[in-house]
Amino acid sequence: MPPSASASFKSWLKSGPNVKLTSERAVNRILYEGITNYESLKDFDKKAIQNLPSVCKETIPAIAEDENADVLAEPEVPGANISSISVQRLIVAMNAAKYYAAIGRGMTAQNMHYINVLSNFKVEYEAYINLKEEDEPKVPKINDRDSDRKIIRWAPIFVDYLSRCFGSKGPLCYIVREMATVPTEIDDPLGSNNYFGRSGSLIEELIARIPHVGPIFRNDNATVYMKIEEAVRGSSVESTIKSFARQKDGRGAYLALVSNHAGTTKYRAIMKKRMNFLQNIKWNGRAYPLETHVSNHRNAYDDLSDCSNYITVSVPNDEQRVEYLIDSITCSDSTLQAAIGLIRANTNNMRESFEGAATSLIEVDPYKRSSRVSDNSSNRQATVSAMDYLAGRGETGVDLRWHYPKEFSKLTNDQKDELVTWLRTDDGKKHKVELKKQNRKRKFSDNNNKGSDNKSKNAWTRKLKSKLKTEKGLATVMSLLAEHEQSNQAFASALNAVAPVAAGTASTAAAATPAPASSNVSVASTNMSTALSKVLPATSIKLASIMKKNGSK
Numbered sequence: 118m119p120p121s122a123s124a125s126f127k128s129w130l131k132s133g134p135n136v137k138l139t140s141e142r143a144v145n146r147i148l149y150e151g152i153t154n155y156e157s158l159k160d161f162d163k164k165a166i167q168n169l170p171s172v173c174k175e176t177i178p179a180i181a182e183d184e185n186a187d188v189l190a191e192p193e194v195p196g197a198n199i200s201s202i203s204v205q206r207l208i209v210a211m212n213a214a215k216y217y218a219a220i221g222r223g224m225t226a227q228n229m230h231y232i233n234v235l236s237n238f239k240v241e242y243e244a245y246i247n248l249k250e251e252d253e254p255k256v257p258k259i260n261d262r263d264s265d266r267k268i269i270r271w272a273p274i275f276v277d278y279l280s281r282c283f284g285s286k287g288p289l290c291y292i293v294r295e296m297a298t299v300p301t302e303i304d305d306p307l308g309s310n311n312y313f314g315r316s317g318s319l320i321e322e323l324i325a326r327i328p329h330v331g332p333i334f335r336n337d338n339a340t341v342y343m344k345i346e347e348a349v350r351g352s353s354v355e356s357t358i359k360s361f362a363r364q365k366d367g368r369g370a371y372l373a374l375v376s377n378h379a380g381t382t383k384y385r386a387i388m389k390k391r392m393n394f395l396q397n398i399k400w401n402g403r404a405y406p407l408e409t410h411v412s413n414h415r416n417a418y419d420d421l422s423d424c425s426n427y428i429t430v431s432v433p434n435d436e437q438r439v440e441y442l443i444d445s446i447t448c449s450d451s452t453l454q455a456a457i458g459l460i461r462a463n464t465n466n467m468r469e470s471f472e473g474a475a476t477s478l479i480e481v482d483p484y485k486r487s488s489r490v491s492d493n494s495s496n497r498q499a500t501v502s503a504m505d506y507l508a509g510r511g512e513t514g515v516d517l518r519w520h521y522p523k524e525f526s527k528l529t530n531d532q533k534d535e536l537v538t539w540l541r542t543d544d545g546k547k548h549k550v551e552l553k554k555q556n557r558k559r560k561f562s563d564n565n566n567k568g569s570d571n572k573s574k575n576a577w578t579r580k581l582k583s584k585l586k587t588e589k590g591l592a593t594v595m596s597l598l599a600e601h602e603q604s605n606q607a608f609a610s611a612l613n614a615v616a617p618v619a620a621g622t623a624s625t626a627a628a629a630t631p632a633p634a635s636s637n638v639s640v641a642s643t644n645m646s647t648a649l650s651k652v653l654p655a656t657s658i659k660l661a662s663i664m665k666k667n668g669s670k
Contacts, residue, residue, distance in 0.1 A: 120148045122148050123154070126154055129229065134232040135229075135230065137202055140197060143173070146195075147199070152207075155224035156224070158211045162211070163208055170199040173196060176195050209239045212238075213312065237312070253282050256347045257274045257275055258347075258348055261352050262542060264512070264535070264538070268378035269379045272375055279292070280320070284333065299325075314326075341370075345367055351543060358374065392421070398513075399447045401447050402453070403448075406484045407446075407478055407479055407483075408479050410514075414442055414445075414471075414475075418432070418433065421433070435471045439467070439471050453483055456481050460478075513532045517536065517545070517548075
């Protein structure tokens with residue numbers, strides 16, 4: 118018995134704007150291969166569709182009737198040619214059929230029309246497949262340094278991350294969407310000549326409409342739980358998801374994190390903290406650059422804007438933001454105060470533009486000017502290089518590093534609390550370990566330097582003594598002393614005055630009493646030392662010592 122198919126489906130197979138089969142024979146041959154309606158396309162894959170031309174060109178032989186076997190007679194089905202364009206369009210239709218089934222939408226001649234709908238679907242579906250084949254990004258971790266905003270900051274990043282992780286039906290972020298139930302087609306109809314509803318795209322349609330039922334959902338839900346477990350591992354919120362471990366409930370774990378750590382209570386606390394910062398935190402120009410202070414004001418405004426999506430918050434406008442900023446500056450620098458005066462006078466509308474006012478103030482930042490001057494000092498450079506600012510600064514302006522007791526005592530209570538909290542995190546612990554290593558290396562290096570200095574000094578002394586025992590060494594030392602003394606004109610004139618006397622005395626003593634050569638040298642040395650001691654006592658002592666050693670040699 119020939120397969121049955123509706124007239125509209127046969128028309129869809131044959132018409133040019135759709136599958137574009139060339140003849141009734143081709144349509145009939147396709148029907149015999151099992152493609153009898155839109156739903157039947159889901160049973161095929163790409164390879165099976167690509168094999169249709171080679172299969173359909175073969176004739177199906179006739180079947181004789183056999184009453185004993187309850188077999189009815191079947192006529193011969195002649196082979197037909199299936200064009201390449203028809204194959205390509207059937208592949209697109211097959212992908213569309215699976216897509217509509219995944220999002221719970223029925224197929225009609227309108228949403229399966231190739232020219233009007235499926236041609237656009239083909240482009241986005243191919244982009245979706247390319248995205249699906251890319252490497253999966255790394256799981257974003259929860260950072261305890263974000264304090265009360267850690268889940269508020271992490272949650273949207275994690276959802277974006279899940280939109281780039283794919284299960285068998287679509288992006289895994291469908292697991293954590295706000296509404297678990299899928300809206301009906303009456304509430305969310307397809308757009309005119311579109312393959313998506315109010316979501317606006319293929320991927321968003323998958324996220325919004327993949328059902329939360331069945332084995333595929335359970336597998337995807339367990340995958341999401343494993344990713345959340347990796348994200349919270351070692352953080353202060355790790356215990357929040359423990360109750361979902363047995364069932365591997367990723368959706369439950371995510372909602373628990375958001376409700377417990379990013380609920381309205383948290384947003385109210387953030388709102389109070391940011392308003393307190395805008396109204397009470399001052400900048401005196403000594404602790405950190407003005408640009409950092411301005412950046413903190415921007416962050417406070419952004420946080421208040423985010424809070425307004427969940428609770429009632431009076432978000433300051435640009436004029437109020439400028440007022441908060443200039444009121445928070447207590448630095449008395451004349452150039453900076455002049456810039457504030459221009460802002461108060463609404464020069465260039467700066468009083469109504471936060472970014473314009475911030476740019477004007479940052480250009481005359483006295484902290485940067487003093488830093489540039491201090492950087493020319495070697496002491497300043499040594500102090501800065503000895504500190505580790507890799508962890509940055511906290512919300513209260515405190516440097517996230519180890520503080521010595523005197524430094525710590527000067528911090529405010531809020532700064533102390535934030536610093537202690539950070540030191541208990543993994544980053545803080547790593548910082549303390551690195552600091553201990555640096556201190557050990559510094560002490561070891563200092564000890565080695567002291568030892569090497571002593572050794573080199575003793576070695577030099579021994580070498581000098583050994584050289585003085587030789588004629589060449591003694592001559593070298595005497596020449597060095599002579600060169601040194603030539604620079605002193607007073608010593609040169611005094612030496613010219615006493616040299617003849619010393620020489621005459623030495624010759625007279627030698628003529629009166631014969632003596633060994635060593636005695637003559639000793640006498641001359643004594644007389645010369647006596648003469649020199651009247652001019653340069655320190656030099657005479659050194660020279661006498663050298664000559665005495667040489668004479669006793």
